[in-house]
Amino acid sequence: MSNNIKKWFSIGSNRVEKKESCDSGKPCSCKSEKTNDGFDQVLNAPTDRRSAIQKLTAGLLIGAGAVSSSCSVSKTDEAKEISDIDWEEYFKGNYKLMTDTEKQSTVDRLVRSYELRNDKKIDMSAAGPIDDVLYGYAFNISKCQGYMDCINACVEENNQDRDSQMQYIRIHEIEKGEGIEFKNGDDTYYHEVPAAKHFYIGTQCYHCDNPPCVEVCPVQATWKEKDGLVVIDYDWCIGCRYCMAACPYDGRRFNWKTPEVPEEEVNKNQHYLGNRLRKKGVMEKCTFCIQRSRNGKNPACVDACPTGARVFGNLLDPNSDIRWIIENKKVFRLKEELGTEPKFWYYMD
Amino acid sequence: MQRFIYIIIILTTLFSCKTEDPEKEYGSLHKRIEHQSEHYKPFHVQNNSEIEYDTTQVALDTIAAHRFAIPKRSSIVDTYPCNNCHVLSVEELKKKGGNFVTPKDKTHDGVSAKDCKSCHEYLKKSHWNVSLNHADDKAMNCATCHNQEEMNNLVSLTNKNINFNNSYQVCSQCHSTQFNEWKNGAHGKQLTGWGEPKVRQTCVGCHNPHDPAIKHRWPSRLNTQMIEQRDLE
Numbered sequence: 001m002s003n004n005i006k007k008w009f010s011i012g013s014n015r016v017e018k019k020e021s022c023d024s025g026k027p028c029s030c031k032s033e034k035t036n037d038g039f040d041q042v043l044n045a046p047t048d049r050r051s052a053i054q055k056l057t058a059g060l061l062i063g064a065g066a067v068s069s070s071c072s073v074s075k076t077d078e079a080k081e082i083s084d085i086d087w088e089e090y091f092k093g094n095y096k097l098m099t100d101t102e103k104q105s106t107v108d109r110l111v112r113s114y115e116l117r118n119d120k121k122i123d124m125s126a127a128g129p130i131d132d133v134l135y136g137y138a139f140n141i142s143k144c145q146g147y148m149d150c151i152n153a154c155v156e157e158n159n160q161d162r163d164s165q166m167q168y169i170r171i172h173e174i175e176k177g178e179g180i181e182f183k184n185g186d187d188t189y190y191h192e193v194p195a196a197k198h199f200y201i202g203t204q205c206y207h208c209d210n211p212p213c214v215e216v217c218p219v220q221a222t223w224k225e226k227d228g229l230v231v232i233d234y235d236w237c238i239g240c241r242y243c244m245a246a247c248p249y250d251g252r253r254f255n256w257k258t259p260e261v262p263e264e265e266v267n268k269n270q271h272y273l274g275n276r277l278r279k280k281g282v283m284e285k286c287t288f289c290i291q292r293s294r295n296g297k298n299p300a301c302v303d304a305c306p307t308g309a310r311v312f313g314n315l316l317d318p319n320s321d322i323r324w325i326i327e328n329k330k331v332f333r334l335k336e337e338l339g340t341e342p343k344f345w346y347y348m349d
Numbered sequence: 350m351q352r353f354i355y356i357i358i359i360l361t362t363l364f365s366c367k368t369e370d371p372e373k374e375y376g377s378l379h380k381r382i383e384h385q386s387e388h389y390k391p392f393h394v395q396n397n398s399e400i401e402y403d404t405t406q407v408a409l410d411t412i413a414a415h416r417f418a419i420p421k422r423s424s425i426v427d428t429y430p431c432n433n434c435h436v437l438s439v440e441e442l443k444k445k446g447g448n449f450v451t452p453k454d455k456t457h458d459g460v461s462a463k464d465c466k467s468c469h470e471y472l473k474k475s476h477w478n479v480s481l482n483h484a485d486d487k488a489m490n491c492a493t494c495h496n497q498e499e500m501n502n503l504v505s506l507t508n509k510n511i512n513f514n515n516s517y518q519v520c521s522q523c524h525s526t527q528f529n530e531w532k533n534g535a536h537g538k539q540l541t542g543w544g545e546p547k548v549r550q551t552c553v554g555c556h557n558p559h560d561p562a563i564k565h566r567w568p569s570r571l572n573t574q575m576i577e578q579r580d581l582e
């Protein structure tokens with residue numbers, strides 16, 4: 001594990017560089033008393049000369065920002081609160097390592113920060129996995145008609161950028177008789193569906209039980225939760241895109257620009273690891289709508305599908321629909337030979 | 350020099366990350382699922398949807414897997430109960446003059462169906478435009494599903510009454526494969542979520558019984574476009 005500590009350390013210095021674009025700063029005095037775990041993670045990590053210099057520089061930059069903001073009389077209380085929040089958010093630790101209280105306080109900070117900035121309340125949850133639950137998904141290839149109602153629902157539910165093409169779900173139109181060959185598929189169709197002699201297959205993150213994307217992340221910003229969901233801490237991700245390269249299923253999406261969601265369309269029911277508003281340059285992907293699924297609901301795509309091609313459920317419930325499908329239908333998973341154990345099964349009528 | 354350090358870092362990462370994942374001890378996902386579900390306790394969802402459903406779970410047969418609730422139908426059909434208008438059986442109405450409708454309120458006492466026009470210039474028509482696009486007329490007509498004697502009910506092939514709320518019993522007489530898949534969850538749709546109580550959409554929730562085929566239509570949006578980092582062989 002000593003190796004891991006080193007990884008977080010290097011993140012500390014990397015993240016500091018990003019701070020330059022954030023001009024808020026912070027009133028000076030109180031910050032050395034912070035008992036924030038992230039702070040500790042950064043300070044207590046063993047260091048080498050190179051990163052020590054990096055950190056010093058970064059510290060100077062922040063210090064300078066803080067001085068300038070604290071000395072300006074014009075700053076209102078709200079602006080001070082915002083910069084307080086930003087400061088604490090900036091030095092918070094990896095969500096995966098936080099205690100439940102720490103998780104709750106970062107969520108509270110984010111909610112408050114949104115309220116200060118946009119004058120609107122959001123509802124963000126830090127709900128953890130439910131016991132005895134392992135989520136799984138099944139997709140009926142014979143039922144999917146290529147309507148793409150699921151993608152619309154997903155974009156809205158998960159506060160995805162409205163212009164870019166980074167939807168978490170893709171629907172591929174493939175000619176029958178060619179097997180499932182994605183390279184022969186048409187991903188940009190726009191005509192009446194279903195087209196004759198074609199079938200439709202949806203792909204998204206499969207929440208592998210043995211996820212290669214998690215193993216390659218240099219900063220452990222992505223991991224598998226106890227209920228099987230593979231999640232990302234958007235505040236810890238450095239945007240290196242290793243995980244994207246490691247995913248054999250095209251499951252991950254990188255946002256090259258700050259996602260733009262019109263204020264009135266923002267889904268205010270959020271989860272820290274799910275659909276909260278992301279910043280530019282982090283990895284995103286399907287989370288099986290963690291904000292819904294941990295509440296007992298089905299993901300938005302399952303609810304939206306008009307053909308019933310999508311089935312979601314608890315793999316540990318022997319009476320669940322998904323278990324019946326896996327045990328009684330002819331199911332398959334993509335690239336099973338890789339041993340990634342995706343929790344996403346395809347089946348046919 | 351730098352490259353050398355990176356290589357070492359990568360190598361150490363590779364070898365040190367040997368998973369201490371407890372899941373690994375099962376060897377495969379299926380074994381893990383099997384083992385961990387032995388002591389499964391059901392998770393109860395609060396009713397988080399507006400759907401009105403029978404809280405008494407429908408037991409299609411005794412296997413626990415088939416216990417789920419279905420939404421009520423009679424409260425969605427706005428002209429139900431049918432005998433608000435269809436007081437008499439089809440046979441009797443035909444004898445009386447061929448019109449299917451005789452309102453049963455007091456003011457209409459003694460009025461026969463032929464006399465409507467003497468008072469009403471315009472008569473509101475209800476579901477007159479239903480055309481049947483379900484199998485062919487050798488197999489199906491109105492009377493295959495609707496009880497002609499007691500209009501408030503559907504009817505089975507052997508002339509037994511079937512409640513509108515249990516319309517799946519009508520469908521399952523012919524569509525037995527789909528019925529089997531539906532009751533197990535491979536056909537159709539869960540309504541309230543993945544936990545207990547399970548509520549499942551009925552046949553008529555998705556298929557118009559008079560025209561059951563799922564229609565061709567335009568996709569609801571443009572699909573994704575290939576973006577540069579995309580590489581799915």
Ligand code: SF4
Pocket residue numbers: 204205206207208211212213214230246247248249250251252285340342
């Ligand atoms: S599908 Fe890709 S992104 Fe999702 S868990 Fe598997 S490897 Fe990771």
Ligand code: SF4
Pocket residue numbers: 216217218219220221222232236237238239240241242243244282283
């Ligand atoms: S892009 Fe992926 S691999 Fe890189 S830091 Fe973010 S989650 Fe980890």
